[in-house]
Amino acid sequence: MALIDIRGLRKRFRDQEAIQGIDLSIEAGEIFGLIGPDGAGKSTLIRLLAGILPPTTGEIFLHDIDVVTNYEEARKIIGYMPQTFGLYGPLTVAENLRAVARIRGVTGAEFQKRTERLYRFSGLAPFQDRRAAQxxxxxxxxxxxxxxxxxxxxxxxxDEPTVGVDPISRREFWDILHTLAAQGSTILISTPYLEEAARCHRIAFLRQGKILEVLDPLTLRERFPYATCDIFAPEPRVLLQGLQGRLTPTAAFLSGDHVHLIGEKQLLASGRLEKTVRQLVAKGAIVEVKETTPTVQDLYFVQERMGNET
Incomplete structure:
Protein backbone atom coordinates (compact mmCIF):
# COMPACT_ATOMS: atom_id res chain seq x y z
CA MET A 1 0.00 0.00 0.00
CA ALA A 2 1.37 3.43 -0.98
CA LEU A 3 1.45 5.73 2.05
CA ILE A 4 2.98 8.56 0.01
CA ASP A 5 1.41 9.23 -3.38
CA ILE A 6 2.62 12.17 -5.50
CA ARG A 7 0.93 13.00 -8.80
CA GLY A 8 2.10 15.55 -11.38
CA LEU A 9 3.76 17.72 -8.73
CA ARG A 10 5.17 21.07 -9.80
CA LYS A 11 6.47 24.04 -7.85
CA ARG A 12 7.42 27.36 -9.42
CA PHE A 13 9.24 30.23 -7.71
CA ARG A 14 8.77 33.28 -9.97
CA ASP A 15 10.71 32.38 -13.13
CA GLN A 16 12.21 29.12 -11.81
CA GLU A 17 10.43 25.76 -11.76
CA ALA A 18 12.01 24.00 -8.78
CA ILE A 19 9.92 20.81 -9.08
CA GLN A 20 9.01 19.69 -12.59
CA GLY A 21 6.23 17.12 -12.83
CA ILE A 22 7.14 14.50 -10.22
CA ASP A 23 5.12 11.29 -9.90
CA LEU A 24 6.10 8.98 -7.06
CA SER A 25 4.63 6.29 -4.78
CA ILE A 26 6.30 5.14 -1.56
CA GLU A 27 5.13 2.04 0.28
CA ALA A 28 4.38 1.53 3.97
CA GLY A 29 7.51 0.61 5.93
CA GLU A 30 9.83 1.82 3.17
CA ILE A 31 12.90 4.00 3.62
CA PHE A 32 13.05 6.04 0.43
CA GLY A 33 16.12 8.17 -0.25
CA LEU A 34 16.50 11.38 -2.22
CA ILE A 35 19.92 12.17 -3.68
CA GLY A 36 21.15 14.71 -6.17
CA PRO A 37 23.46 17.70 -6.59
CA ASP A 38 22.91 20.93 -4.67
CA GLY A 39 19.85 22.75 -5.98
CA ALA A 40 18.25 19.59 -7.38
CA GLY A 41 14.99 20.21 -5.50
CA LYS A 42 15.31 17.74 -2.62
CA SER A 43 14.48 20.18 0.18
CA THR A 44 11.69 21.76 -1.86
CA LEU A 45 10.09 18.36 -2.46
CA ILE A 46 10.22 17.48 1.23
CA ARG A 47 8.75 20.86 2.23
CA LEU A 48 5.92 20.35 -0.26
CA LEU A 49 5.11 16.98 1.28
CA ALA A 50 5.26 18.47 4.77
CA GLY A 51 2.68 21.07 3.77
CA ILE A 52 5.05 23.97 4.38
CA LEU A 53 4.99 24.99 0.72
CA PRO A 54 1.90 24.88 -1.50
CA PRO A 55 2.39 23.20 -4.89
CA THR A 56 1.85 25.18 -8.08
CA THR A 57 0.04 22.17 -9.55
CA GLY A 58 -0.28 18.50 -8.71
CA GLU A 59 -1.52 16.37 -5.83
CA ILE A 60 0.05 14.99 -2.64
CA PHE A 61 -1.65 12.22 -0.68
CA LEU A 62 -0.28 10.93 2.61
CA HIS A 63 -2.18 7.89 3.87
CA ASP A 64 -4.97 8.90 1.43
CA ILE A 65 -5.15 12.38 3.00
CA ASP A 66 -4.85 15.30 0.58
CA VAL A 67 -2.10 17.49 2.05
CA VAL A 68 -3.18 20.56 0.08
CA THR A 69 -6.89 20.56 0.96
CA ASN A 70 -6.73 18.84 4.36
CA TYR A 71 -3.45 19.94 5.90
CA GLU A 72 -4.63 19.96 9.53
CA GLU A 73 -5.52 16.27 9.27
CA ALA A 74 -2.33 15.44 7.36
CA ARG A 75 -0.02 17.11 9.89
CA LYS A 76 -1.18 14.62 12.53
CA ILE A 77 0.61 11.82 10.68
CA ILE A 78 3.65 13.84 9.51
CA GLY A 79 6.96 14.01 11.34
CA TYR A 80 9.08 16.67 9.60
CA MET A 81 12.73 17.27 10.44
CA PRO A 82 14.38 20.14 8.52
CA GLN A 83 18.13 20.46 7.99
CA THR A 84 18.40 22.64 11.08
CA PHE A 85 15.97 21.47 13.75
CA GLY A 86 14.87 24.21 16.15
CA LEU A 87 15.89 22.87 19.55
CA TYR A 88 15.70 25.15 22.58
CA GLY A 89 19.37 25.39 23.57
CA PRO A 90 18.89 26.59 27.18
CA LEU A 91 16.36 23.80 27.89
CA THR A 92 17.31 20.27 28.86
CA VAL A 93 16.62 17.19 26.76
CA ALA A 94 13.55 16.42 28.88
CA GLU A 95 12.30 20.01 28.71
CA ASN A 96 12.64 20.10 24.91
CA LEU A 97 10.57 16.95 24.59
CA ARG A 98 7.96 18.29 27.00
CA ALA A 99 7.68 21.58 25.09
CA VAL A 100 7.13 19.85 21.75
CA ALA A 101 4.75 17.32 23.30
CA ARG A 102 2.63 20.12 24.76
CA ILE A 103 2.31 21.72 21.31
CA ARG A 104 1.24 18.35 19.92
CA GLY A 105 -1.25 17.74 22.73
CA VAL A 106 0.66 14.83 24.29
CA THR A 107 0.49 15.12 28.08
CA GLY A 108 0.23 13.19 31.34
CA ALA A 109 0.72 9.44 31.46
CA GLU A 110 0.82 9.19 27.67
CA PHE A 111 3.71 11.65 27.55
CA GLN A 112 5.63 9.64 30.15
CA LYS A 113 5.08 6.39 28.26
CA ARG A 114 6.21 7.83 24.95
CA THR A 115 9.29 9.60 26.30
CA GLU A 116 10.46 6.46 28.10
CA ARG A 117 10.24 4.55 24.81
CA LEU A 118 12.04 7.32 22.91
CA TYR A 119 14.81 7.46 25.51
CA ARG A 120 15.31 3.69 25.25
CA PHE A 121 15.85 3.43 21.54
CA SER A 122 17.68 6.74 21.11
CA GLY A 123 20.12 6.20 23.97
CA LEU A 124 19.33 9.65 25.40
CA ALA A 125 18.15 8.42 28.80
CA PRO A 126 21.44 9.32 30.59
CA PHE A 127 21.27 12.86 29.16
CA GLN A 128 17.72 13.86 30.15
CA ASP A 129 18.99 16.70 32.35
CA ARG A 130 21.64 18.00 29.95
CA ARG A 131 20.93 21.25 28.12
CA ALA A 132 20.43 20.85 24.39
CA ALA A 133 23.15 23.41 23.68
CA GLN A 134 25.66 21.15 25.44
CA ASP A 159 15.92 16.64 5.21
CA GLU A 160 19.63 15.74 5.42
CA PRO A 161 19.38 15.01 9.16
CA THR A 162 22.97 13.77 9.62
CA VAL A 163 24.99 16.51 7.91
CA GLY A 164 27.89 17.50 10.14
CA VAL A 165 27.42 14.47 12.40
CA ASP A 166 30.31 12.08 13.07
CA PRO A 167 30.26 8.64 11.33
CA ILE A 168 29.45 6.63 14.46
CA SER A 169 26.49 8.85 15.34
CA ARG A 170 25.31 8.66 11.73
CA ARG A 171 25.28 4.85 11.89
CA GLU A 172 23.39 4.94 15.19
CA PHE A 173 20.86 7.36 13.71
CA TRP A 174 20.29 5.04 10.76
CA ASP A 175 19.92 2.04 13.04
CA ILE A 176 17.05 3.93 14.67
CA LEU A 177 15.49 4.64 11.26
CA HIS A 178 15.58 0.95 10.32
CA THR A 179 13.95 0.06 13.64
CA LEU A 180 11.18 2.57 12.93
CA ALA A 181 10.69 1.23 9.39
CA ALA A 182 10.47 -2.33 10.71
CA GLN A 183 7.71 -1.11 13.02
CA GLY A 184 5.76 0.28 10.05
CA SER A 185 6.95 3.88 9.68
CA THR A 186 7.37 5.22 6.15
CA ILE A 187 10.47 7.39 5.78
CA LEU A 188 11.45 9.84 3.06
CA ILE A 189 14.99 11.09 3.64
CA SER A 190 17.46 13.20 1.69
CA THR A 191 21.17 12.64 2.21
CA PRO A 192 24.45 13.82 0.70
CA TYR A 193 26.20 10.58 1.70
CA LEU A 194 26.30 7.58 -0.65
CA GLU A 195 26.78 5.11 2.21
CA GLU A 196 23.52 6.37 3.76
CA ALA A 197 21.66 6.27 0.46
CA ALA A 198 22.73 2.63 0.11
CA ARG A 199 20.85 1.86 3.35
CA CYS A 200 17.54 2.93 1.80
CA HIS A 201 15.18 0.45 0.18
CA ARG A 202 15.01 2.63 -2.93
CA ILE A 203 16.71 5.86 -3.99
CA ALA A 204 15.55 8.59 -6.38
CA PHE A 205 18.18 10.65 -8.19
CA LEU A 206 16.96 14.24 -8.61
CA ARG A 207 18.35 16.85 -10.94
CA GLN A 208 16.84 20.25 -11.80
CA GLY A 209 13.56 19.35 -10.13
CA LYS A 210 13.07 16.06 -11.96
CA ILE A 211 13.49 12.44 -10.90
CA LEU A 212 15.99 11.06 -13.41
CA GLU A 213 15.73 7.49 -12.15
CA VAL A 214 14.86 5.35 -9.14
CA LEU A 215 17.65 2.99 -8.05
CA ASP A 216 18.03 0.06 -5.69
CA PRO A 217 21.05 0.01 -3.31
CA LEU A 218 22.97 -2.57 -5.37
CA THR A 219 22.76 -0.44 -8.52
CA LEU A 220 23.89 2.62 -6.57
CA ARG A 221 26.99 0.78 -5.29
CA GLU A 222 27.80 -0.41 -8.81
CA ARG A 223 27.67 3.20 -10.04
CA PHE A 224 30.36 4.27 -7.57
CA PRO A 225 32.96 1.54 -6.82
CA TYR A 226 35.53 4.13 -5.73
CA ALA A 227 37.15 5.54 -2.62
CA THR A 228 37.58 9.25 -1.91
CA CYS A 229 40.10 11.25 0.09
CA ASP A 230 41.30 14.77 0.86
CA ILE A 231 45.02 15.48 0.54
CA PHE A 232 46.47 18.29 2.63
CA ALA A 233 49.96 19.49 1.68
CA PRO A 234 51.81 22.70 0.81
CA GLU A 235 51.02 24.19 -2.60
CA PRO A 236 47.97 22.03 -3.42
CA ARG A 237 47.75 23.38 -6.99
CA VAL A 238 51.27 22.15 -7.78
CA LEU A 239 50.50 18.86 -6.04
CA LEU A 240 47.39 18.39 -8.18
CA GLN A 241 49.40 18.80 -11.37
CA GLY A 242 51.97 16.31 -10.14
CA LEU A 243 49.35 13.74 -9.18
CA GLN A 244 47.69 13.96 -12.57
CA GLY A 245 51.06 13.29 -14.18
CA ARG A 246 52.05 10.37 -11.92
CA LEU A 247 48.76 8.61 -11.18
CA THR A 248 45.51 7.92 -13.03
CA PRO A 249 42.78 8.75 -10.51
CA THR A 250 39.19 8.74 -11.66
CA ALA A 251 39.09 12.42 -10.73
CA ALA A 252 41.17 14.91 -8.76
CA PHE A 253 40.50 18.60 -8.24
CA LEU A 254 41.16 21.51 -5.90
CA SER A 255 38.69 21.95 -3.05
CA GLY A 256 39.54 24.93 -0.90
CA ASP A 257 42.98 24.41 0.65
CA HIS A 258 43.37 20.77 -0.38
CA VAL A 259 43.13 18.29 -3.23
CA HIS A 260 40.06 16.05 -3.36
CA LEU A 261 40.69 12.73 -5.10
CA ILE A 262 38.36 10.01 -6.35
CA GLY A 263 40.11 6.77 -7.25
CA GLU A 264 40.18 3.00 -7.14
CA LYS A 265 39.95 1.64 -3.60
CA GLN A 266 43.25 -0.21 -4.02
CA LEU A 267 45.04 3.08 -4.71
CA LEU A 268 44.29 4.24 -1.18
CA ALA A 269 44.55 0.86 0.55
CA SER A 270 48.00 0.08 -0.88
CA GLY A 271 49.60 3.25 0.44
CA ARG A 272 50.81 4.09 -3.08
CA LEU A 273 48.93 7.39 -3.08
CA GLU A 274 50.52 8.70 0.10
CA LYS A 275 53.97 7.58 -1.09
CA THR A 276 53.48 9.45 -4.36
CA VAL A 277 52.29 12.58 -2.53
CA ARG A 278 55.41 12.60 -0.34
CA GLN A 279 57.61 12.30 -3.43
CA LEU A 280 55.93 15.36 -4.93
CA VAL A 281 56.23 17.74 -1.96
CA ALA A 282 59.26 19.24 -0.29
CA LYS A 283 61.17 16.95 2.03
CA GLY A 284 59.91 17.26 5.59
CA ALA A 285 56.64 18.95 4.58
CA ILE A 286 53.55 18.04 6.56
CA VAL A 287 51.28 15.78 4.50
CA GLU A 288 47.91 14.30 5.40
CA VAL A 289 45.90 11.90 3.26
CA LYS A 290 42.47 11.69 4.86
CA GLU A 291 39.98 9.13 3.56
CA THR A 292 36.49 10.63 3.31
CA THR A 293 32.95 9.36 3.02
CA PRO A 294 31.90 9.38 -0.67
CA THR A 295 29.17 11.93 -1.28
CA VAL A 296 26.45 12.35 -3.84
CA GLN A 297 28.51 15.22 -5.27
CA ASP A 298 31.32 12.71 -5.94
CA LEU A 299 28.89 10.43 -7.78
CA TYR A 300 27.53 13.36 -9.75
CA PHE A 301 31.04 14.51 -10.66
CA VAL A 302 32.05 11.05 -11.91
CA GLN A 303 28.83 10.64 -13.90
CA GLU A 304 29.26 14.05 -15.52
CA ARG A 305 32.89 13.34 -16.40
CA MET A 306 32.16 9.91 -17.86
CA GLY A 307 29.21 11.35 -19.77
CA ASN A 308 31.45 14.02 -21.30
CA GLU A 309 34.07 11.44 -22.28
CA THR A 310 31.62 9.24 -24.22
Missing amino acids: LSGGMKQKLGLCCVLIHQPSILLL
Whole structure:
Protein backbone atom coordinates (compact mmCIF):
# COMPACT_ATOMS: atom_id res chain seq x y z
CA MET A 1 0.00 0.00 0.00
CA ALA A 2 1.37 3.43 -0.98
CA LEU A 3 1.45 5.73 2.05
CA ILE A 4 2.98 8.56 0.01
CA ASP A 5 1.41 9.23 -3.38
CA ILE A 6 2.62 12.17 -5.50
CA ARG A 7 0.93 13.00 -8.80
CA GLY A 8 2.10 15.55 -11.38
CA LEU A 9 3.76 17.72 -8.73
CA ARG A 10 5.17 21.07 -9.80
CA LYS A 11 6.47 24.04 -7.85
CA ARG A 12 7.42 27.36 -9.42
CA PHE A 13 9.24 30.23 -7.71
CA ARG A 14 8.77 33.28 -9.97
CA ASP A 15 10.71 32.38 -13.13
CA GLN A 16 12.21 29.12 -11.81
CA GLU A 17 10.43 25.76 -11.76
CA ALA A 18 12.01 24.00 -8.78
CA ILE A 19 9.92 20.81 -9.08
CA GLN A 20 9.01 19.69 -12.59
CA GLY A 21 6.23 17.12 -12.83
CA ILE A 22 7.14 14.50 -10.22
CA ASP A 23 5.12 11.29 -9.90
CA LEU A 24 6.10 8.98 -7.06
CA SER A 25 4.63 6.29 -4.78
CA ILE A 26 6.30 5.14 -1.56
CA GLU A 27 5.13 2.04 0.28
CA ALA A 28 4.38 1.53 3.97
CA GLY A 29 7.51 0.61 5.93
CA GLU A 30 9.83 1.82 3.17
CA ILE A 31 12.90 4.00 3.62
CA PHE A 32 13.05 6.04 0.43
CA GLY A 33 16.12 8.17 -0.25
CA LEU A 34 16.50 11.38 -2.22
CA ILE A 35 19.92 12.17 -3.68
CA GLY A 36 21.15 14.71 -6.17
CA PRO A 37 23.46 17.70 -6.59
CA ASP A 38 22.91 20.93 -4.67
CA GLY A 39 19.85 22.75 -5.98
CA ALA A 40 18.25 19.59 -7.38
CA GLY A 41 14.99 20.21 -5.50
CA LYS A 42 15.31 17.74 -2.62
CA SER A 43 14.48 20.18 0.18
CA THR A 44 11.69 21.76 -1.86
CA LEU A 45 10.09 18.36 -2.46
CA ILE A 46 10.22 17.48 1.23
CA ARG A 47 8.75 20.86 2.23
CA LEU A 48 5.92 20.35 -0.26
CA LEU A 49 5.11 16.98 1.28
CA ALA A 50 5.26 18.47 4.77
CA GLY A 51 2.68 21.07 3.77
CA ILE A 52 5.05 23.97 4.38
CA LEU A 53 4.99 24.99 0.72
CA PRO A 54 1.90 24.88 -1.50
CA PRO A 55 2.39 23.20 -4.89
CA THR A 56 1.85 25.18 -8.08
CA THR A 57 0.04 22.17 -9.55
CA GLY A 58 -0.28 18.50 -8.71
CA GLU A 59 -1.52 16.37 -5.83
CA ILE A 60 0.05 14.99 -2.64
CA PHE A 61 -1.65 12.22 -0.68
CA LEU A 62 -0.28 10.93 2.61
CA HIS A 63 -2.18 7.89 3.87
CA ASP A 64 -4.97 8.90 1.43
CA ILE A 65 -5.15 12.38 3.00
CA ASP A 66 -4.85 15.30 0.58
CA VAL A 67 -2.10 17.49 2.05
CA VAL A 68 -3.18 20.56 0.08
CA THR A 69 -6.89 20.56 0.96
CA ASN A 70 -6.73 18.84 4.36
CA TYR A 71 -3.45 19.94 5.90
CA GLU A 72 -4.63 19.96 9.53
CA GLU A 73 -5.52 16.27 9.27
CA ALA A 74 -2.33 15.44 7.36
CA ARG A 75 -0.02 17.11 9.89
CA LYS A 76 -1.18 14.62 12.53
CA ILE A 77 0.61 11.82 10.68
CA ILE A 78 3.65 13.84 9.51
CA GLY A 79 6.96 14.01 11.34
CA TYR A 80 9.08 16.67 9.60
CA MET A 81 12.73 17.27 10.44
CA PRO A 82 14.38 20.14 8.52
CA GLN A 83 18.13 20.46 7.99
CA THR A 84 18.40 22.64 11.08
CA PHE A 85 15.97 21.47 13.75
CA GLY A 86 14.87 24.21 16.15
CA LEU A 87 15.89 22.87 19.55
CA TYR A 88 15.70 25.15 22.58
CA GLY A 89 19.37 25.39 23.57
CA PRO A 90 18.89 26.59 27.18
CA LEU A 91 16.36 23.80 27.89
CA THR A 92 17.31 20.27 28.86
CA VAL A 93 16.62 17.19 26.76
CA ALA A 94 13.55 16.42 28.88
CA GLU A 95 12.30 20.01 28.71
CA ASN A 96 12.64 20.10 24.91
CA LEU A 97 10.57 16.95 24.59
CA ARG A 98 7.96 18.29 27.00
CA ALA A 99 7.68 21.58 25.09
CA VAL A 100 7.13 19.85 21.75
CA ALA A 101 4.75 17.32 23.30
CA ARG A 102 2.63 20.12 24.76
CA ILE A 103 2.31 21.72 21.31
CA ARG A 104 1.24 18.35 19.92
CA GLY A 105 -1.25 17.74 22.73
CA VAL A 106 0.66 14.83 24.29
CA THR A 107 0.49 15.12 28.08
CA GLY A 108 0.23 13.19 31.34
CA ALA A 109 0.72 9.44 31.46
CA GLU A 110 0.82 9.19 27.67
CA PHE A 111 3.71 11.65 27.55
CA GLN A 112 5.63 9.64 30.15
CA LYS A 113 5.08 6.39 28.26
CA ARG A 114 6.21 7.83 24.95
CA THR A 115 9.29 9.60 26.30
CA GLU A 116 10.46 6.46 28.10
CA ARG A 117 10.24 4.55 24.81
CA LEU A 118 12.04 7.32 22.91
CA TYR A 119 14.81 7.46 25.51
CA ARG A 120 15.31 3.69 25.25
CA PHE A 121 15.85 3.43 21.54
CA SER A 122 17.68 6.74 21.11
CA GLY A 123 20.12 6.20 23.97
CA LEU A 124 19.33 9.65 25.40
CA ALA A 125 18.15 8.42 28.80
CA PRO A 126 21.44 9.32 30.59
CA PHE A 127 21.27 12.86 29.16
CA GLN A 128 17.72 13.86 30.15
CA ASP A 129 18.99 16.70 32.35
CA ARG A 130 21.64 18.00 29.95
CA ARG A 131 20.93 21.25 28.12
CA ALA A 132 20.43 20.85 24.39
CA ALA A 133 23.15 23.41 23.68
CA GLN A 134 25.66 21.15 25.44
CA LEU A 135 24.89 18.04 23.37
CA SER A 136 27.17 16.73 20.64
CA GLY A 137 26.01 17.04 17.04
CA GLY A 138 24.90 13.41 16.96
CA MET A 139 22.91 13.68 20.18
CA LYS A 140 21.25 16.90 19.00
CA GLN A 141 20.02 15.08 15.90
CA LYS A 142 18.74 12.19 18.01
CA LEU A 143 16.89 14.65 20.23
CA GLY A 144 15.47 16.34 17.13
CA LEU A 145 14.23 12.97 15.88
CA CYS A 146 12.66 12.20 19.27
CA CYS A 147 10.84 15.55 19.14
CA VAL A 148 9.57 14.66 15.67
CA LEU A 149 8.37 11.26 16.92
CA ILE A 150 6.60 12.42 20.09
CA HIS A 151 3.16 12.47 18.43
CA GLN A 152 3.79 9.05 16.80
CA PRO A 153 3.61 10.04 13.11
CA SER A 154 3.36 7.25 10.55
CA ILE A 155 5.30 9.24 7.91
CA LEU A 156 8.73 10.80 8.52
CA LEU A 157 10.12 13.50 6.23
CA LEU A 158 13.80 14.05 7.01
CA ASP A 159 15.92 16.64 5.21
CA GLU A 160 19.63 15.74 5.42
CA PRO A 161 19.38 15.01 9.16
CA THR A 162 22.97 13.77 9.62
CA VAL A 163 24.99 16.51 7.91
CA GLY A 164 27.89 17.50 10.14
CA VAL A 165 27.42 14.47 12.40
CA ASP A 166 30.31 12.08 13.07
CA PRO A 167 30.26 8.64 11.33
CA ILE A 168 29.45 6.63 14.46
CA SER A 169 26.49 8.85 15.34
CA ARG A 170 25.31 8.66 11.73
CA ARG A 171 25.28 4.85 11.89
CA GLU A 172 23.39 4.94 15.19
CA PHE A 173 20.86 7.36 13.71
CA TRP A 174 20.29 5.04 10.76
CA ASP A 175 19.92 2.04 13.04
CA ILE A 176 17.05 3.93 14.67
CA LEU A 177 15.49 4.64 11.26
CA HIS A 178 15.58 0.95 10.32
CA THR A 179 13.95 0.06 13.64
CA LEU A 180 11.18 2.57 12.93
CA ALA A 181 10.69 1.23 9.39
CA ALA A 182 10.47 -2.33 10.71
CA GLN A 183 7.71 -1.11 13.02
CA GLY A 184 5.76 0.28 10.05
CA SER A 185 6.95 3.88 9.68
CA THR A 186 7.37 5.22 6.15
CA ILE A 187 10.47 7.39 5.78
CA LEU A 188 11.45 9.84 3.06
CA ILE A 189 14.99 11.09 3.64
CA SER A 190 17.46 13.20 1.69
CA THR A 191 21.17 12.64 2.21
CA PRO A 192 24.45 13.82 0.70
CA TYR A 193 26.20 10.58 1.70
CA LEU A 194 26.30 7.58 -0.65
CA GLU A 195 26.78 5.11 2.21
CA GLU A 196 23.52 6.37 3.76
CA ALA A 197 21.66 6.27 0.46
CA ALA A 198 22.73 2.63 0.11
CA ARG A 199 20.85 1.86 3.35
CA CYS A 200 17.54 2.93 1.80
CA HIS A 201 15.18 0.45 0.18
CA ARG A 202 15.01 2.63 -2.93
CA ILE A 203 16.71 5.86 -3.99
CA ALA A 204 15.55 8.59 -6.38
CA PHE A 205 18.18 10.65 -8.19
CA LEU A 206 16.96 14.24 -8.61
CA ARG A 207 18.35 16.85 -10.94
CA GLN A 208 16.84 20.25 -11.80
CA GLY A 209 13.56 19.35 -10.13
CA LYS A 210 13.07 16.06 -11.96
CA ILE A 211 13.49 12.44 -10.90
CA LEU A 212 15.99 11.06 -13.41
CA GLU A 213 15.73 7.49 -12.15
CA VAL A 214 14.86 5.35 -9.14
CA LEU A 215 17.65 2.99 -8.05
CA ASP A 216 18.03 0.06 -5.69
CA PRO A 217 21.05 0.01 -3.31
CA LEU A 218 22.97 -2.57 -5.37
CA THR A 219 22.76 -0.44 -8.52
CA LEU A 220 23.89 2.62 -6.57
CA ARG A 221 26.99 0.78 -5.29
CA GLU A 222 27.80 -0.41 -8.81
CA ARG A 223 27.67 3.20 -10.04
CA PHE A 224 30.36 4.27 -7.57
CA PRO A 225 32.96 1.54 -6.82
CA TYR A 226 35.53 4.13 -5.73
CA ALA A 227 37.15 5.54 -2.62
CA THR A 228 37.58 9.25 -1.91
CA CYS A 229 40.10 11.25 0.09
CA ASP A 230 41.30 14.77 0.86
CA ILE A 231 45.02 15.48 0.54
CA PHE A 232 46.47 18.29 2.63
CA ALA A 233 49.96 19.49 1.68
CA PRO A 234 51.81 22.70 0.81
CA GLU A 235 51.02 24.19 -2.60
CA PRO A 236 47.97 22.03 -3.42
CA ARG A 237 47.75 23.38 -6.99
CA VAL A 238 51.27 22.15 -7.78
CA LEU A 239 50.50 18.86 -6.04
CA LEU A 240 47.39 18.39 -8.18
CA GLN A 241 49.40 18.80 -11.37
CA GLY A 242 51.97 16.31 -10.14
CA LEU A 243 49.35 13.74 -9.18
CA GLN A 244 47.69 13.96 -12.57
CA GLY A 245 51.06 13.29 -14.18
CA ARG A 246 52.05 10.37 -11.92
CA LEU A 247 48.76 8.61 -11.18
CA THR A 248 45.51 7.92 -13.03
CA PRO A 249 42.78 8.75 -10.51
CA THR A 250 39.19 8.74 -11.66
CA ALA A 251 39.09 12.42 -10.73
CA ALA A 252 41.17 14.91 -8.76
CA PHE A 253 40.50 18.60 -8.24
CA LEU A 254 41.16 21.51 -5.90
CA SER A 255 38.69 21.95 -3.05
CA GLY A 256 39.54 24.93 -0.90
CA ASP A 257 42.98 24.41 0.65
CA HIS A 258 43.37 20.77 -0.38
CA VAL A 259 43.13 18.29 -3.23
CA HIS A 260 40.06 16.05 -3.36
CA LEU A 261 40.69 12.73 -5.10
CA ILE A 262 38.36 10.01 -6.35
CA GLY A 263 40.11 6.77 -7.25
CA GLU A 264 40.18 3.00 -7.14
CA LYS A 265 39.95 1.64 -3.60
CA GLN A 266 43.25 -0.21 -4.02
CA LEU A 267 45.04 3.08 -4.71
CA LEU A 268 44.29 4.24 -1.18
CA ALA A 269 44.55 0.86 0.55
CA SER A 270 48.00 0.08 -0.88
CA GLY A 271 49.60 3.25 0.44
CA ARG A 272 50.81 4.09 -3.08
CA LEU A 273 48.93 7.39 -3.08
CA GLU A 274 50.52 8.70 0.10
CA LYS A 275 53.97 7.58 -1.09
CA THR A 276 53.48 9.45 -4.36
CA VAL A 277 52.29 12.58 -2.53
CA ARG A 278 55.41 12.60 -0.34
CA GLN A 279 57.61 12.30 -3.43
CA LEU A 280 55.93 15.36 -4.93
CA VAL A 281 56.23 17.74 -1.96
CA ALA A 282 59.26 19.24 -0.29
CA LYS A 283 61.17 16.95 2.03
CA GLY A 284 59.91 17.26 5.59
CA ALA A 285 56.64 18.95 4.58
CA ILE A 286 53.55 18.04 6.56
CA VAL A 287 51.28 15.78 4.50
CA GLU A 288 47.91 14.30 5.40
CA VAL A 289 45.90 11.90 3.26
CA LYS A 290 42.47 11.69 4.86
CA GLU A 291 39.98 9.13 3.56
CA THR A 292 36.49 10.63 3.31
CA THR A 293 32.95 9.36 3.02
CA PRO A 294 31.90 9.38 -0.67
CA THR A 295 29.17 11.93 -1.28
CA VAL A 296 26.45 12.35 -3.84
CA GLN A 297 28.51 15.22 -5.27
CA ASP A 298 31.32 12.71 -5.94
CA LEU A 299 28.89 10.43 -7.78
CA TYR A 300 27.53 13.36 -9.75
CA PHE A 301 31.04 14.51 -10.66
CA VAL A 302 32.05 11.05 -11.91
CA GLN A 303 28.83 10.64 -13.90
CA GLU A 304 29.26 14.05 -15.52
CA ARG A 305 32.89 13.34 -16.40
CA MET A 306 32.16 9.91 -17.86
CA GLY A 307 29.21 11.35 -19.77
CA ASN A 308 31.45 14.02 -21.30
CA GLU A 309 34.07 11.44 -22.28
CA THR A 310 31.62 9.24 -24.22
